[in-house]
Amino acid sequence: MLLIFNLTGCATFDNFKSTFIDDKQEPEATVRIGVFEPLSGKDKEMGAMEIRGIELAYEMFPKALGKDVELVYADNKSDMYVAESVAHELVSKRVSVVLGSYGSANSLVAVKIFEEAKLPAIAITNTNPLVTSYNPYYFRVCLLDSFQGVALAKYAVESLNASTAAIMRPENDDYAIAVAQTFSDKFIQMTGNANAIAVSCDYESEKKKDFTEDLNKIKESGAQVVFLPVKLEDAAKILKEAKKLGVNALFLGTDQWDSTKLVELAGASAAENVSFSTVFDPNTDTTIMSDSFIKAYKAKYGQDAVPDSAAALGFDAYMIAIDSLNKTGTALDGEALRATIANTREFPGSSGTITLDINGDPIKSVVVKKIVGGQAVSAYTMEPAIVNISEISLQQ
Structure with a gap:
């Protein structure tokens, strides 16, 4: 109660609350929201990050339509076969909207189940475009890999005035292949040089222990930057080896590197000047909700706690669900609720202002951070170009 009182003390937050959160009456006992996440298994830790944001938002705003919200947890156990079963379970429990899951495969097996049941779902950190493409009941709050x-x-x-780049990626990795292609296409377009990608190296992620050969190729190519769309552990190994070999190119990674463990695993020297993209910067108040989210997070987890992007996105997914339920005026009409979510425009989330496009994907800014003195600091922001968004129909 004290936390909510503190957060609702200013006029700007009152305006937000009256616009997006205020309750509407409906004669149901509770409003049920499904939490479709890996509570166990190999993805348990990542699922917990999303849940942390969901639960924080729930504690701040535990009501919708004038009734208590009930979070209904469904553990998909990091297994796509289990995910299919628990997706059916959520449908049988008559939840109004589903949040999650971490892991593209888990969401993909649930897509048709939720669509047939007319049950809207909001993915949180799931970046696979197939989850939302041609699936009118599935949305997301995180950016696609292409962004x-x-x-x-x-x-x-x-910002770096680079005219040549190298790409280093694991073989048979759909994520790495997709994001590397968009980087390459844009880099070539912006430099106006068809040969701007000086060298491209693919490696077998499961077998590779020594990156010397690939890194020497990059060093000899003279590339000014290296795009490295790999997981944190591989990135740390490659950065350490590149430092030993004297590779002077600047390394660029994706939000997979957005962790304090990057400097810890790679070492401060190897991680210096490394940059990566992310959808959330805890040091920047992009909306009226950003500051409230940070304050609430620190109040719950300690003043030194720094929320990661998964928590912020989990928070935003819950907030959009609550906002859409109240705007729709019912928790029992999945088709109407889907249409309301689809029409989300300039929603002030903790991770930034969110507008959903015709595929249910967010149009929002991307932040690039740079490691300086062992700390990640904001170095660049790409704002989205929204053209005639009011003319785009999301009624699928």
Whole structure:
């Protein structure tokens, strides 16, 4: 109660609350929201990050339509076969909207189940475009991989004045292939040089222990930047080895690197001047909700706690669900609720202002951070170009 009182003390927050959160009456006992996440298994830790944001928003705003909200947890156990079963379970429990899941495969197996049941779902950190493409009942609050590739290419050219780049990626990795392609396309377009990608190296992620050969190729190519769309652990190994070999190019990564563990694993020297894209900067108040989210997070987890992007996105997914329920005026009409979510425009989330496009994907800014003195600081922001958004129909 004290936390909510503190957060609702200013006029700007009151305006936000009256616009997006205030309750409407409906004669149901509770409003049920499904939490479709890996509570166990290999993805448990990542699922917990999303849940942390959901639960924080729930504690701040535990009502919708004048009734208590009930979070209904469904553990997909980091297994796509289990995910299918628990997706059916959520439908049987008559939840109004589903949040999650972490892991593209888990969401993909649930897509048709939710659509047939006319049950809207909001993915949180799930970046696979197939989750929302041609699936009118599935939305997301995180950016697609393609946005990050474009943002990093623009950063390399506009902020680093780079004219040549290298790409290093794991083989048979759909994520790495997709984001590397968008980086390459944008970099070539912006430099006006078809040969701007000086060298491209693919490696077998499961077997690779020594990156010397690939890094020497990059060093000899003279590339000014290296785009490295790999997971945190591989990035740390490559950065350390590049430092030993004297590779002077600047390394660029995606939001997979957005962790304090980057400097810890790679070492301060190897991580210096490394940059990566992310959708959330805890040091920047992009909306009236950003500051409230940070204050609430620190009040719950400690003044030194720094929320990661997954928590901010989990928070935003819940807030959009609550806002859409209240705007729709019912928790029982999935088709009407889907239409309301689809028409989300300039929603002031903790991670930035969110507008959903015709595929249910967010149009929002991308932040590029740079490691300086062991700390990640904001170095560049790519604002989205929204053209005639009011003319785009989201009624699918």
